[in-house]
Amino acid sequence: MTPRILEVRKGVLKKNDELAAELRARFRAAGVFTVNLVSSPGAGKTLLLERTLAALADEGARPAALVGDPETDNDARRLARSGVPVRQIQTHGVCHLEAAMVGNNLAQWDLAGFDYLFIENVGNLVCTTSYDLGEALRVVFLAVTEGEDKPLKYPGLFNSADAAVVSKCDLAAACEFDRDAARTNLHAVRPGLPILETSGKTGTGMSEWLAYLRDRRRAFLESGKAW
Amino acid sequence: MHELSIARNVVEIATEALRDAGGGTVSVVRVRVGVLAGVAPEALTFCYEIAIRGTPLEGSQLLVEVAPVVLHCPTCDRDAQPPDICHLECPVCGTATADVRGGRELEVESIEVI
Numbered sequence: 001m002t003p004r005i006l007e008v009r010k011g012v013l014k015k016n017d018e019l020a021a022e023l024r025a026r027f028r029a030a031g032v033f034t035v036n037l038v039s040s041p042g043a044g045k046t047l048l049l050e051r052t053l054a055a056l057a058d059e060g061a062r063p064a065a066l067v068g069d070p071e072t073d074n075d076a077r078r079l080a081r082s083g084v085p086v087r088q089i090q091t092h093g094v095c096h097l098e099a100a101m102v103g104n105n106l107a108q109w110d111l112a113g114f115d116y117l118f119i120e121n122v123g124n125l126v127c128t129t130s131y132d133l134g135e136a137l138r139v140v141f142l143a144v145t146e147g148e149d150k151p152l153k154y155p156g157l158f159n160s161a162d163a164a165v166v167s168k169c170d171l172a173a174a175c176e177f178d179r180d181a182a183r184t185n186l187h188a189v190r191p192g193l194p195i196l197e198t199s200g201k202t203g204t205g206m207s208e209w210l211a212y213l214r215d216r217r218r219a220f221l222e223s224g225k226a227w
Numbered sequence: 228m229h230e231l232s233i234a235r236n237v238v239e240i241a242t243e244a245l246r247d248a249g250g251g252t253v254s255v256v257r258v259r260v261g262v263l264a265g266v267a268p269e270a271l272t273f274c275y276e277i278a279i280r281g282t283p284l285e286g287s288q289l290l291v292e293v294a295p296v297v298l299h300c301p302t303c304d305r306d307a308q309p310p311d312i313c314h315l316e317c318p319v320c321g322t323a324t325a326d327v328r329g330g331r332e333l334e335v336e337s338i339e340v341i
Contacts, residue, residue, distance in 0.1 A: 003254050003339040008244045010256065012236045012333045095229055127229040129265030130333060152313045156263040159315070159327065188314050191323035 019099035023134025030111035033217040037140030041123030044167035048201030053082035063116040085178040096127040125154040144177040155189040234274035255339040261294040261332040297329030
């Protein structure tokens with residue numbers, strides 16, 4: 001018997017994409033600029049975010065953060081020291097955040113009371129690629145300790161990012177980090193990608209990073225897009 | 228490793244399509260996976276075997292079509308495939324571009340029903 005071929009043509013992540021679109025509309029309506037931070041585990045997301053939350057709060061902005069990890073609320077406790085609203089999402093083994101997890105963890109939060117919402121994703125350079133969280137900006141981290149060729153090894157995620165943060169720059173000399181090679185590789189997989197060089201430890205690059213966020217937030221408030 | 232949850236989504240979508248078609252036995256499920264989608268075809272095929280157990284799709288085969296990166300070159304004003312996934316530039320004129328038109332697909336294309 002000849003099989004019948006039935007066209008389906010449906011996105012495998014359609015449900016996630018629909019939820020993400022709803023979240024994006026909510027963030028836009030509330031005027032909250034949402035940033036999805038992605039990287040491998042241990043690239044320095046939490047430290048930079050800790051400093052970012054404190055700095056933004058100091059200048060009178062109202063940031064908040066969601067932080068995803070397979071287990072523990074260690075990062076949420078660290079980030080909460082900045083005094084801003086923070087919630088931990090424990091994924092219990094799941095290697096990435098999904099739009100539903102973000103949506104569920106916004107309950108009882110008045111989004112209109114925030115200017116910025118940072119979502120620190122689970123440390124993973126593959127699985128986080130496909131899941132839209134409704135963010136306005138996706139920022140990928142590349143720590144100088146990781147090697148300059150990380151973008152070539154994980155082109156999918158680096159290509160999906162709107163900006164790159166080169167982190168742990170205080171360790172660049174000790175790691176013999178080849179800055180030019182890293183920049184070339186980032187631009188090979190994502191031509192034109194804005195690159196911010198930072199150190200959460202020393203504060204190097206913080207003012208540029210904060211200025212970049214303010215600038216993108218302004219663009220987002222004006223046009224609904226960070227670009 | 229998120230291919231198991233992706234495989235479960237594939238099973239859910241294909242099962243719905245089968246129900247809409249009035250039932251039958253599914254022999255093949257075709258999916259299209261872009262090389263930038265963050266999904267490994269081998270891992271997805273492996274997880275599919277696990278995900279179909281005890282479902283109406285048990286016994287079916289997953290066929291993965293890998294979709295290449297397609298760029299739109301602003302200089303040549305046409306779509307083209309870059310030389311490789313790590314160098315997003317026009318193969319004709321060498322212009323680097325982030326205008327990706329293909330390679331991020333993650334879709335159930337069709338099912339074959341006997």
